[in-house]
Amino acid sequence: MRQVIANLHTITGGARLLRFLAAALAVLLLPRMAAAQAVELEGLPSLELDLQAVGPGDASRAGDWTGLLVRVRDNTSDSREVILRVTFEDEDGDEVQYDRVISTTPARWEAYWIYARIPYWGRQIETIEVRAFDAVAAVAESDLGFRAGRLLQTASRPTTQVIAPWDDLVGVIGRRDLQLKQYGREREPGAAVAAMWHNLTFVASGLRVGDLPDRWLGLAPMSTLVWSEVTGEYDPSRLAGTDRAPAIREWVQRGGHLVVVWPSIGETWASAAANPLVDLLPSMRPPRALDGRSLEPYRELLTGRVSTPLPDSQTVHVFERDPGAPLNAAIEVLSGPDGECLAMRRIVGAGMVTVVGIDISVERMLRGSLPEVENFWNRVLGRRGEFFDDAEMLEEFGQGARSIGANRIQKALDGDLESAVQREGQTAGALLLGVVVFALYWVFAGPVGFYMLKRSDLQRHAWVVFVGAVAVFTAVSWTGAAILRPKRVDAEHIAIVEQVYGEEMQRGRMWASVLVPWYGEARFAIADGGDASVDSDGFRNALAPWEGFDTNREIAVFPDNRGYRVRTQTPGAFSAPVRATVKQFRADWAGAPRLGLPRPTGEVGDAEVDPIELTEGGRLTGLLRHDLPAPLTDVSVIWVTEQAPIARTRGRGTIAAVNGVSLPGGDRWEPGKILDLGSLTSEDAFRPAEINFGTELSAMRNYGVPLTTLAQPTNPGAFDNRLIASMFYYQIEPPRSNDTNASNAVRVATHAYDLSRWLTQPCVIVVGFLDTEDQLSPVPFSVDGEPVKSSGRTMVRWIYPLPSSPPRWSSVSVGDED
The missing domain is CATH 2.60.40 (Immunoglobulin-like)
Structure with a gap:
C-alpha cells in the first residue's frame, strides 16, 4: 500500500511539473501567438x-x-x-x-x-x-x-x-528594340523555324537598370546586351553601389558583347564618377559631337533602300583612340565615308564592348524602321543574312511566302555531346563478364554437368554438382566484379578552352561524365583542390548537373531519388548523391591562364618576341609556339583582313574577307615546336582560292545531325567539324528563302562560344584539338577535394587581334531593292 501511495505522489508531482512547464511555454510563446493571430485577422499570410x-x-x-x-x-x-x-x-x-x-x-x-x-x-x-x-x-x-x-x-x-535550346537572346536596356526583332522573323506566327536565318533571336527590350541581375549567370543566355538609353530608369549611374555592375563586367569577360549606343544628349557614359562601367569603354578621347548632321552620307550603313527617308539633322558622335592605348583597348570597327570613326571597341577578357556614335534609338529612326539589320547590325554583331519584310516577302514569293521553310529540318551541330563523353568501355567489359559467367554457369550446372554425371552413373549426386557450381561461379563473379570495379574517380570530357592574346585570363566550358566508385555522397567543385566557389581571380564559376539534349527523363532515373542543394549565388561547388556510377556535369570556368596556349615567340634562342603581322598581299608573318601537355591536332589558322566594303547589298555573303589554312598532311603541332605563319600562309604554299575560308562557311550549313537522329553514332571527325562550325555559327551561309530542301543548322550547348563577332575586325584565330589520357582536366575539377584525372578531347582556341582596318565605302551600290 505504501508503494502505491508513493507512486501516486510521484505521478502527482510529475503532473504538476508538466503543468508548470506548459504554463511557462505559453507565456514565452504568447507574443508570437498574438502576432500570428493579428496577421491572420488582417487576412494576410505570414x-x-x-x-x-x-x-x-x-x-x-x-x-x-x-x-x-x-x-x-x-x-x-x-x-x-x-x-x-x-x-x-x-x-x-x-x-x-x-x-x-x-x-x-x-x-x-x-x-x-x-x-x-x-x-x-x-x-x-x-x-x-x-x-x-x-x-x-x-x-x-x-x-x-x-x-x-x-x-x-x-x-x-x-x-x-522559356525559349528553345537552339534560339538566341538579346537584351536591350531602353524602350525600343532598335530593329533587332528582325532577327526573330519566324516562318509564320508561332512557327519554331526561322524564315531567313538558321535560328530565331528573341529580343528582351524595355529592360531597366533595376531589371538586371546581380550575377553574370542571369545574363548567361544573352549573346548581346545593347544599352540604348541613359535617362531615368535606364541611367547607368544607377549601377553604382550594387552587384549589377560586377555582374555585367564578369559576363563581358566571359564572352558577352556589350553595345553602347552613345546618346545624342548627355555624357553619363563618360562620367568616371557616376558610371561604374566607364573603365570597360574603349580607351579614347572624349567623343566629338557633330551637331545637325544629315545621315544621308551614311545611307548604305543604315539601309539598303534609296527611297527610305533619313533624318536630315541629328547629332553624330565620332571617336578617336587615345594615342597611347594598347591595341586591345581601342579598335576602330566602323567609319564614315570621310574616315571618321563611328564605332570603336575594347576587348575585355574573352568579350568586347562596342560604342556606336549614331544614336539609333531616336524616334525618327524608329519611324523609318532603321537601322536595317543586314546593313548595320550584321556589321556590329558579326552576323550574316538578309531580311525581307512582309511586303517584300509577298512581292518576292507571292502566296507561297507563308510556306517558306515549311519542310526544313533542324540539324544540330552539338546535340550529340553526350555520346562523346559517355563512358562505355568499362560498362561493356562488366556486361561481357556477366554474360560469359552466366553462360558458363548454365552450361556446367545444366547439360554438361548432368552429362558427365550420367556417364559415371552418379546422377544421384546432381545436387552436389549444382551446389558446387553455384559456389564456384559465385566466387568467379565476385572476384571479377572486384577486379573490374573502378578504384578511383575517373572522367571523360569534351571541353572548349579559349584565350585572347593580351588578356590575362582564360575561360573554358567542359561537359564531363564523372565516375565515382562508391555509394553515398560526394563533393564536386570547379577547383584543382579544396572547395573554392569563387576562385582567387574573383570569377564566380558555375557547376551544374547536365543531361544530353535528347535524354528521356521518364526512364533515365534511379528508384532511390534524393535531393541535393546548390548555393544559388555561388554554384561552383556542391554535394550530390552518388551510386558507384556516372554523373554528368557542365562546368563554366574563368580565371588566370592555367594552360600553355599558343603565343607569339622569336627565333630559337632569341628572347625578343616577333609580332604577328599582315603583309600587303594579305598573308601572315610571325612565329607561334605552345606549351600544352600534348600535341595539337587538326590545327587551323584563320585570319580576317577587313570587313567587306560598305555598299547597298543584301546580306547573304560573309561579313569579312576570311582566310584559313590547315597544317599540311594532318601534321601534329608538338609542344615547344615553332609554327612559322609566314611559311604556312605563303603564296608558294597556297593559292588565293585555296585559303578562302568563305567556301568552308558555306559548306558548314550541312554539317549538322538531324535532331531526330541524335542517338545514332557518328564518326569523331564529323563531330570535330561540327564543333568548328558552331564556333562560327552566325557566319554559316543562311538557308535560301526559296530553297524548299534547305535545312536550319542549330546549336544547343555551345552558346556563348561563337566567334562570329571576331570577323568584324582584323584578327588571327588558331584552333586545334588536344587529346589527353588520364591527365588533369582542362577545366579545374575536383571530387571531395581531390583533383580529377580525365580523358577526352579539348578544342583549343587562341585569338590574336590585329590593328584596326574599318571597312571601305564602295563607290558602287549593288542590289538596289527599289
Missing part, C-alpha cells in the same frame, strides 16, 4: 511571394543558366531567415535544390535573384515554381548554414517565355 520574371525581361533559354526575380514581403513583426528554393530534376531523377538564404525585412517588399540551370526538358514543364521555407539553423549544412523547415509560401510562373 509571408507573401511573387515570382516576377524568369530571366531579365522574363526571357530565358532551356538548357542554360537563368535568373529568377522573386519579390518577398514578410508580414510578421520580426526579421527572420528564409530559404528561397527552385527545384529541377537531374538526369538521375534526383532533385536539384537551388537555394538562397535571405533575411527578411518586416512589412516591406524586397527583390532577390535566384539562379538555376533549366534542363533541356524545362519547356515541357508547365510552370516554374519558387518555394519559401523557414530557415532552421543546421551547423552540419556547411553550404548554407540552414536547412529547410516549414513551407511558408509558393509562387509560380508559366514557362511560355
Whole structure:
C-alpha cells in the first residue's frame, strides 16, 4: 500500500511539473501567438511571394543558366531567415535544390535573384515554381548554414517565355528594340523555324537598370546586351553601389558583347564618377559631337533602300583612340565615308564592348524602321543574312511566302555531346563478364554437368554438382566484379578552352561524365583542390548537373531519388548523391591562364618576341609556339583582313574577307615546336582560292545531325567539324528563302562560344584539338577535394587581334531593292 501511495505522489508531482512547464511555454510563446493571430485577422499570410520574371525581361533559354526575380514581403513583426528554393530534376531523377538564404525585412517588399540551370526538358514543364521555407539553423549544412523547415509560401510562373535550346537572346536596356526583332522573323506566327536565318533571336527590350541581375549567370543566355538609353530608369549611374555592375563586367569577360549606343544628349557614359562601367569603354578621347548632321552620307550603313527617308539633322558622335592605348583597348570597327570613326571597341577578357556614335534609338529612326539589320547590325554583331519584310516577302514569293521553310529540318551541330563523353568501355567489359559467367554457369550446372554425371552413373549426386557450381561461379563473379570495379574517380570530357592574346585570363566550358566508385555522397567543385566557389581571380564559376539534349527523363532515373542543394549565388561547388556510377556535369570556368596556349615567340634562342603581322598581299608573318601537355591536332589558322566594303547589298555573303589554312598532311603541332605563319600562309604554299575560308562557311550549313537522329553514332571527325562550325555559327551561309530542301543548322550547348563577332575586325584565330589520357582536366575539377584525372578531347582556341582596318565605302551600290 505504501508503494502505491508513493507512486501516486510521484505521478502527482510529475503532473504538476508538466503543468508548470506548459504554463511557462505559453507565456514565452504568447507574443508570437498574438502576432500570428493579428496577421491572420488582417487576412494576410505570414509571408507573401511573387515570382516576377524568369530571366531579365522574363526571357530565358532551356538548357542554360537563368535568373529568377522573386519579390518577398514578410508580414510578421520580426526579421527572420528564409530559404528561397527552385527545384529541377537531374538526369538521375534526383532533385536539384537551388537555394538562397535571405533575411527578411518586416512589412516591406524586397527583390532577390535566384539562379538555376533549366534542363533541356524545362519547356515541357508547365510552370516554374519558387518555394519559401523557414530557415532552421543546421551547423552540419556547411553550404548554407540552414536547412529547410516549414513551407511558408509558393509562387509560380508559366514557362511560355522559356525559349528553345537552339534560339538566341538579346537584351536591350531602353524602350525600343532598335530593329533587332528582325532577327526573330519566324516562318509564320508561332512557327519554331526561322524564315531567313538558321535560328530565331528573341529580343528582351524595355529592360531597366533595376531589371538586371546581380550575377553574370542571369545574363548567361544573352549573346548581346545593347544599352540604348541613359535617362531615368535606364541611367547607368544607377549601377553604382550594387552587384549589377560586377555582374555585367564578369559576363563581358566571359564572352558577352556589350553595345553602347552613345546618346545624342548627355555624357553619363563618360562620367568616371557616376558610371561604374566607364573603365570597360574603349580607351579614347572624349567623343566629338557633330551637331545637325544629315545621315544621308551614311545611307548604305543604315539601309539598303534609296527611297527610305533619313533624318536630315541629328547629332553624330565620332571617336578617336587615345594615342597611347594598347591595341586591345581601342579598335576602330566602323567609319564614315570621310574616315571618321563611328564605332570603336575594347576587348575585355574573352568579350568586347562596342560604342556606336549614331544614336539609333531616336524616334525618327524608329519611324523609318532603321537601322536595317543586314546593313548595320550584321556589321556590329558579326552576323550574316538578309531580311525581307512582309511586303517584300509577298512581292518576292507571292502566296507561297507563308510556306517558306515549311519542310526544313533542324540539324544540330552539338546535340550529340553526350555520346562523346559517355563512358562505355568499362560498362561493356562488366556486361561481357556477366554474360560469359552466366553462360558458363548454365552450361556446367545444366547439360554438361548432368552429362558427365550420367556417364559415371552418379546422377544421384546432381545436387552436389549444382551446389558446387553455384559456389564456384559465385566466387568467379565476385572476384571479377572486384577486379573490374573502378578504384578511383575517373572522367571523360569534351571541353572548349579559349584565350585572347593580351588578356590575362582564360575561360573554358567542359561537359564531363564523372565516375565515382562508391555509394553515398560526394563533393564536386570547379577547383584543382579544396572547395573554392569563387576562385582567387574573383570569377564566380558555375557547376551544374547536365543531361544530353535528347535524354528521356521518364526512364533515365534511379528508384532511390534524393535531393541535393546548390548555393544559388555561388554554384561552383556542391554535394550530390552518388551510386558507384556516372554523373554528368557542365562546368563554366574563368580565371588566370592555367594552360600553355599558343603565343607569339622569336627565333630559337632569341628572347625578343616577333609580332604577328599582315603583309600587303594579305598573308601572315610571325612565329607561334605552345606549351600544352600534348600535341595539337587538326590545327587551323584563320585570319580576317577587313570587313567587306560598305555598299547597298543584301546580306547573304560573309561579313569579312576570311582566310584559313590547315597544317599540311594532318601534321601534329608538338609542344615547344615553332609554327612559322609566314611559311604556312605563303603564296608558294597556297593559292588565293585555296585559303578562302568563305567556301568552308558555306559548306558548314550541312554539317549538322538531324535532331531526330541524335542517338545514332557518328564518326569523331564529323563531330570535330561540327564543333568548328558552331564556333562560327552566325557566319554559316543562311538557308535560301526559296530553297524548299534547305535545312536550319542549330546549336544547343555551345552558346556563348561563337566567334562570329571576331570577323568584324582584323584578327588571327588558331584552333586545334588536344587529346589527353588520364591527365588533369582542362577545366579545374575536383571530387571531395581531390583533383580529377580525365580523358577526352579539348578544342583549343587562341585569338590574336590585329590593328584596326574599318571597312571601305564602295563607290558602287549593288542590289538596289527599289
